[in-house]
Amino acid sequence: MTTSRFVQVALPVPLDQSFAYRVPAGLEGRVSAGCRVVVPLGPRKLTGVVLGESPADPGQNAREIIRLIEDQPALSPELLDLGRWLADYYCAPIGEVLRTMLPLAGESRKSKLVGLTTEGLQAAARFAASEKPTDPTVQVLRALAKRPLNEAYLKHKLPGAAGVLISLRKRGWLTVEDVIAERDTARDKTSASSVIVQSGQTVAGRRLTDAQAEAVKAIKAAVETRKFRTLLLHGITGSGKTEVYLRAIEHVLAAGKSCLFLVPEISLTPAAAAEFYARFGEQVAILHSAFTGVERSGQWRRVRDGTSRVVLGTRSSIFAPVENLGLVIVDEEHDNGYKQDEAPRYHGRDVAIVRARAAGAAVVLGSATPSLESRYNVERGKYDLLRLPERVEKRPLPSVRIVDMRQEFAETGRQDLFSRPLDEAIQERLEKGEQVILLLNRRGFSSFVTCRSCGERIECVNCSVTLTHHRRNKKLLCHYCDYSQPIPTACPTCKGEYLYFVGSGSEKVEDHLRERYPKARIARLDRDSVRGRGQYEAILNGFREGAYDILTGTQMVAKGHDMPNVTLAGVVSADIGLGMPDFRAAERTFQILTQVAGRAGRGKTPGEVVLQTWNPEHYAIRYAAAQDYDGFYAKELHFRRMLRYPPFVAAATLTVRSRKLEEALTLSGRLGQHIKDAPGVRVQGPAAAPLAKLKAEFRYLFLLKAQSRKSLAGVLRRAKAFAQENRWPATALVTDVDPMSLL
Numbered sequence: 223m224t225t226s227r228f229v230q231v232a233l234p235v236p237l238d239q240s241f242a243y244r245v246p247a248g249l250e251g252r253v254s255a256g257c258r259v260v261v262p263l264g265p266r267k268l269t270g271v272v273l274g275e276s277p278a279d280p281g282q283n284a285r286e287i288i289r290l291i292e293d294q295p296a297l298s299p300e301l302l303d304l305g306r307w308l309a310d311y312y313c314a315p316i317g318e319v320l321r322t323m324l325p326l327a328g329e330s331r332k333s334k335l336v337g338l339t340t341e342g343l344q345a346a347a348r349f350a351a352s353e354k355p356t357d358p359t360v361q362v363l364r365a366l367a368k369r370p371l372n373e374a375y376l377k378h379k380l381p382g383a384a385g386v387l388i389s390l391r392k393r394g395w396l397t398v399e400d401v402i403a404e405r406d407t408a409r410d411k412t413s414a415s416s417v418i419v420q421s422g423q424t425v426a427g428r429r430l431t432d433a434q435a436e437a438v439k440a441i442k443a444a445v446e447t448r449k450f451r452t453l454l455l456h457g458i459t460g461s462g463k464t465e466v467y468l469r470a471i472e473h474v475l476a477a478g479k480s481c482l483f484l485v486p487e488i489s490l491t492p493a494a495a496a497e498f499y500a501r502f503g504e505q506v507a508i509l510h511s512a513f514t515g516v517e518r519s520g521q522w523r524r525v526r527d528g529t530s531r532v533v534l535g536t537r538s539s540i541f542a543p544v545e546n547l548g549l550v551i552v553d554e555e556h557d558n559g560y561k562q563d564e565a566p567r568y569h570g571r572d573v574a575i576v577r578a579r580a581a582g583a584a585v586v587l588g589s590a591t592p593s594l595e596s597r598y599n600v601e602r603g604k605y606d607l608l609r610l611p612e613r614v615e616k617r618p619l620p621s622v623r624i625v626d627m628r629q630e631f632a633e634t635g636r637q638d639l640f641s642r643p644l645d646e647a648i649q650e651r652l653e654k655g656e657q658v659i660l661l662l663n664r665r666g667f668s669s670f671v672t673c674r675s676c677g678e679r680i681e682c683v684n685c686s687v688t689l690t691h692h693r694r695n696k697k698l699l700c701h702y703c704d705y706s707q708p709i710p711t712a713c714p715t716c717k718g719e720y721l722y723f724v725g726s727g728s729e730k731v732e733d734h735l736r737e738r739y740p741k742a743r744i745a746r747l748d749r750d751s752v753r754g755r756g757q758y759e760a761i762l763n764g765f766r767e768g769a770y771d772i773l774t775g776t777q778m779v780a781k782g783h784d785m786p787n788v789t790l791a792g793v794v795s796a797d798i799g800l801g802m803p804d805f806r807a808a809e810r811t812f813q814i815l816t817q818v819a820g821r822a823g824r825g826k827t828p829g830e831v832v833l834q835t836w837n838p839e840h841y842a843i844r845y846a847a848a849q850d851y852d853g854f855y856a857k858e859l860h861f862r863r864m865l866r867y868p869p870f871v872a873a874a875t876l877t878v879r880s881r882k883l884e885e886a887l888t889l890s891g892r893l894g895q896h897i898k899d900a901p902g903v904r905v906q907g908p909a910a911a912p913l914a915k916l917k918a919e920f921r922y923l924f925l926l927k928a929q930s931r932k933s934l935a936g937v938l939r940r941a942k943a944f945a946q947e948n949r950w951p952a953t954a955l956v957t958d959v960d961p962m963s964l965l
């Protein structure tokens with residue numbers, strides 16, 4: 223007599239639990255932890271991941287695993303553990319976490335599996351005896367008697383099968399099952415070279431600066447000790463951080479280990495990938511969210527079978543199945559792009575550190591403007607600090623000029639988009655044939671539309687925000703839910719005819735530039751001008767090759783680009799973002815201003831920066847203008863300590879959402895009662911979120927702060943259990959640990 227074996231399976235459902243299934247006799251010995259299986263859940267069939275043996279016999283009710291997708295586990299024990307950590311730390315359902323970790327969804331497509339019923343099988347036996355092999359029915363029945371088959375495959379293989387299937391179905395001889403079919407992935411090992419643009423300029427073999435050499439040495443030492451260590455590489459803009467990374471990777475590969483290199487979404491351009499490819503060839507795998515599902519899973523498989531030992535990609539590449547990890551690099555570690563804004567709401571940098579710790583690997587966090595959290599970890603002795611305090615070849619930092627727009631207004635009596643100093647600086651660059659980068663960190667033409675008679679601002683129907691005027695597309699657009707409507711000719715409320723378009727966006731900057739400098743060649747870079755894969759790259763390449771004189775746009779123009787001919791960086795309004803109701807507003811402003819300033823003067827000619835502002839005394843603007851990171855850090859850290867914000871507390875938010883205002887209000891009130899006096903945790907709220915309505919849902923927000931992670935996690939779990947016990951819809955409660963936004 224054999225006893226049945228049961229395993230726990232994680233399924234992609236928003237529930238904090240896994241499910242027990244019986245292992246059928248045919249799969250005995252093949253189903254192990256990390257394997258993907260197809261199982262029934264209610265009337266559905268879902269793909270899940272086996273977590274391990276069931277601790278207790280779940281009894282006779284347990285259902286059977288339908289199918290094993292592949293014998294080799296998709297997740298190694300190391301990655302399964304990382305998944306468990308994520309689920310625990312971010313209070314996220316394990317099934318959703320594991321689904322995020324596996325970029326294999328692109329491999330499956332829906333199809334129909336046809337088989338025979340008992341009568342069908344009997345009929346097949348009778349037909350087989352009668353031997354009339356030319357009859358398509360006999361053929362089809364024979365094939366199906368052996369095993370169920372994919373309907374499309376059958377129709378393709380056996381001409382006439384389509385008609386036969388219809389008649390078999392009518393007689394009740396056929397079973398039809400919807401399945402998720404897996405692709406034949408052996409053919410899909412797309413090589414890195416086929417998914418990137420070749421540009422092939424390589425810079426190997428050049429002399430490192432002393433600071434670069436020091437940093438490379440420290441990283442090598444950390445890798446060699448095989449002990450987990452985190453190094454913060456604080457290198458000013460233009461100090462040559464990339465070269466440090468590349469040398470460190472060479473070393474890791476030579477030592478027979480693997481390396482993960484993470485970049486924020488926006489900086490992973492095909493050109494960056496090409497540089498990597500030029501150095502490391504087929505050893506590189508590239509994981510990019512712009513790739514199709516098939517391309518991504520092809521890359522993933524090259525990593526798993528060991529073909530690629532360097533993985534370059536955005537945040538989810540931290541889950542790449544490399545073995546023998548030696549080094550993880552997180553470039554631009556301060557960038558918000560590392561935080562996923564849907565469940566599981568993980569931070570790629572923080573997951574990187576956890577993974578490296580488990581693997582005994584070194585971590586390098588690189589930035590010109592490190593996050594307060596990371597820099598503070600240096601102060602606490604948790605990280606080592608490596609500095610690149612100078613630009614390569616001793617190039618000077620650009621000189622920065624702050625233009626007080628209040629004074630400009632007082633003197634000129636006009637509210638021009640470009641002040642006189644900015645205008646002169648641009649003019650000068652155009653005459654000299656040098657290039658300009660101009661930032662206005664807001665999309666669209668005008669920020670909003672208001673009525674002169676009744677003062678009404680035109681808002682989104684789904685969100686509590688004003689609609690932005692996009693002149694190119696002739697519409698008003700919501701930047702949160704993409705709702706759009708035609709530009710009205712009269713006020714929708716009072717029918718007044720005088721509508722007033724207020725504020726400026728990147729489209730307006732572009733128009734003003736074209737008007738003011740008719741001969742200049744101008745390109746705009748923002749989410750509206752960049753549509754689809756390749757366009758971002760095309761604009762940047764065009765600018766790099768000198769096809770444009772001026773590049774204007776949103777924060778996209780500020781990120782990491784190395785354009786030697788840019789000698790002027792201008793900021794049309796340095797104040798955007800400062801007024802945000804978020805404790806990180808100043809930090810973010812400082813970062814973006816420092817980064818954009820860092821685009822100027824990276825070549826032989828020194829650069830200049832012009833910052834226009836209505837708040838010239840603000841410390842974020844002053845320190846950015848002075849390129850004084852340490853000064854900013856000290857001041858901001860002081861505020862965070864006084865006001866008890868991260869990095870001095872562990873923070874999380876709970877958002878209660880409902881399409882009905884009344885319900886959002888009562889549910890959040892009840893939850894508040896339930897969690898308000900948790901020991902060791904300060905609960906603020908519920909209060910209407912700054913974005914009180916988003917995508918047609920009303921939102922109430924709690925901010926939780928605690929000294930210990932443990933007490934914080936305790937309250938979050940209590941809140942989730944409360945929602946589950948009271949049968950709240952799965953979408954009603956959102957948990958965000960270490961939130962990057964409090965909107």
Ligand code: ADP
Binds near residue numbers: 457461824
């Ligand atoms: P960062 O990322 O620190 O802002 P980059 O890595 O983009 O700086 O490097 C700035 C520029 O300096 C690049 O053009 C790079 O090729 C060049 N560079 C880097 N290291 C050296 C070096 N040792 N000697 C000469 N040029 C270098």
Ligand code: ZN
Binds near residue numbers: 685700701702703
């Ligand atoms: Zn909206």
